[in-house]
Amino acid sequence: xxxxxxxxxxxxxxxxxxxxxxxxxxxxxxxxxxxxxxxxxxxxxxxxxxxxxxxxxxxxxxxxxxxxxxxxxxxxxxxxxxxxxxxxxxxxxxxxxxxxxxxxxxxxxxxxxxxxxxxxxxxxxxxxxxxxxxxxxxxxxxxxxxxxxxxxxxxxxxxxxxxxxxxxxxxxxxxxxxxxxxxxxxxxxxxxxxxxxxxxxxxxxxxxxxxxxxxxxxxxxxxxxxxxxxxxxxxxxxxxxxxxxxxxxxxxxxxxxxxxxxxxxxxxxxxxxxxxxxxxxxxxxxxxxxxxxxxxxxxxxxxxxxxxxxxxxxxxxxxxxxxxxxxxxxxxxxxxxxxxxxxxxxxxxxxxxxxxxxxxxxxxxxxxxxxxxxxxxxxxxxxxxxxxxxxxxxxxxxxxxxxxx
Numbered sequence: 001x002x003x004x005x006x007x008x009x010x011x012x013x014x015x016x017x018x019x020x021x022x023x024x025x026x027x028x029x030x031x032x033x034x035x036x037x038x039x040x041x042x043x044x045x046x047x048x049x050x051x052x053x054x055x056x057x058x059x060x061x062x063x064x065x066x067x068x069x070x071x072x073x074x075x076x077x078x079x080x081x082x083x084x085x086x087x088x089x090x091x092x093x094x095x096x097x098x099x100x101x102x103x104x105x106x107x108x109x110x111x112x113x114x115x116x117x118x119x120x121x122x123x124x125x126x127x128x129x130x131x132x133x134x135x136x137x138x139x140x141x142x143x144x145x146x147x148x149x150x151x152x153x154x155x156x157x158x159x160x161x162x163x164x165x166x167x168x169x170x171x172x173x174x175x176x177x178x179x180x181x182x183x184x185x186x187x188x189x190x191x192x193x194x195x196x197x198x199x200x201x202x203x204x205x206x207x208x209x210x211x212x213x214x215x216x217x218x219x220x221x222x223x224x225x226x227x228x229x230x231x232x233x234x235x236x237x238x239x240x241x242x243x244x245x246x247x248x249x250x251x252x253x254x255x256x257x258x259x260x261x262x263x264x265x266x267x268x269x270x271x272x273x274x275x276x277x278x279x280x281x282x283x284x285x286x287x288x289x290x291x292x293x294x295x296x297x298x299x300x301x302x303x304x305x306x307x308x309x310x311x312x313x314x315x316x317x318x319x320x321x322x323x324x325x326x327x328x329x330x331x332x333x334x335x336x337x338x339x340x341x342x343x344x345x346x347x348x349x350x351x352x353x354x355x356x357x358x359x360x361x362x363x364x365x366x367x368x369x370x371x372x373x374x375x376x377x378x379x380x381x382x383x384x385x386x387x388x389x390x391x392x393x394x395x396x397x398x399x400x401x402x403x404x405x
Contacts, residue, residue: 140385
């Protein structure tokens with residue numbers, strides 16, 4: 001079971017007030033053991049040339065077939081290493097994998113989904129392409145492949161490739177998603193021209209960024225995007241999260257500190273994190289991935305993760321501004337999916353973002369799914385996502401249900 005599938009189960013257990021401890025590690029040692037069960041070796045494939053020879057974004061550095069994933073019957077995979085761009089526009093290497101369906105591609109090539117994953121961690125070994133289930137497994141990802149889509153799944157720069165990973169920075173991750181597509185086409189000639197971006201959680205934020213970036217790139221083959229449980233305003237969410245002292249909420253603060261530091265090097269994590277979380281910061285950001293982050297936070301559950309006055313940190317404010325959505329022009333259409341029982345991202349915050357987008361006249365469509373938590377939202381809407389994607393790739397007119405639920 002993937003990390004996110006486990007979390008969906010955990011969310012259901014929490015909602016039912018049931019025993020849930022068996023689904024999460026009881027120690028950092030156990031967390032590492034759980035992550036090793038799904039891990040693949042970090043090979044030299046992920047090491048870009050040093051120095052990196054300048055090239056346009058989307059240029060392929062290298063590719064290789066890989067057979068170590070748990071894929072639908074007959075499917076196969078090709079890993080890619082390619083040129084992307086960091087938040088500030090610097091040339092940077094990113095890795096990923098192209099998942100290809102079984103059988104013969106249709107006329108015109110396989111329909112393409114550019115996939116943007118949710119939080120996996122920030123250490124180099126936390127790349128989804130270094131996991132047997134590519135992190136999501138049956139929770140939406142493999143059903144895409146089984147349904148006949150080629151999935152171009154970026155790791156994001158700094159995961160797989162040398163870091164640092166600019167965690168949860170919409171500008172950086174949007175680049176990684178957009179530029180994975182031309183690199184994948186160079187590596188795999190059977191891909192079709194048109195493509196749709198789909199992302200969940202951290203990836204849902206990234207897909208907003210893809211839509212914004214495409215407004216300036218004007219790629220005629222980009223057919224739209226789907227943001228699943230993607231937050232739209234980090235300031236509001238972090239204000240709420242700073243007052244919630246459960247492990248499932250505080251675990252993200254060290255990762256956020258890492259993302260701020262990677263995006264704005266003048267930032268010092270000690271200005272944000274309280275002593276217990278600062279003591280665990282190095283281990284959380286180097287030794288393990290999602291489970292390890294949770295286990296480390298669980299050791300100090302009930303304690304605040306951030307210092308007083310954290311809202312005034314200049315680098316954090318700039319970092320949050322990078323990822324604020326529904327404030328800039330986008331190339332649409334963009335489908336936004338949200339569940340009103342989401343325990344990880346505020347449903348109200350997403351609705352506020354939708355309202356902003358509507359006031360600006362952005363080409364969005366909002367689908368509210370009552371009673372769904374963060375991960376069940378991804379899993380239980382996959383048929384809707386794929387039907388919407390087929391319509392966009394087929395060139396069917398979008399009906400513009402922008403501000404209706």
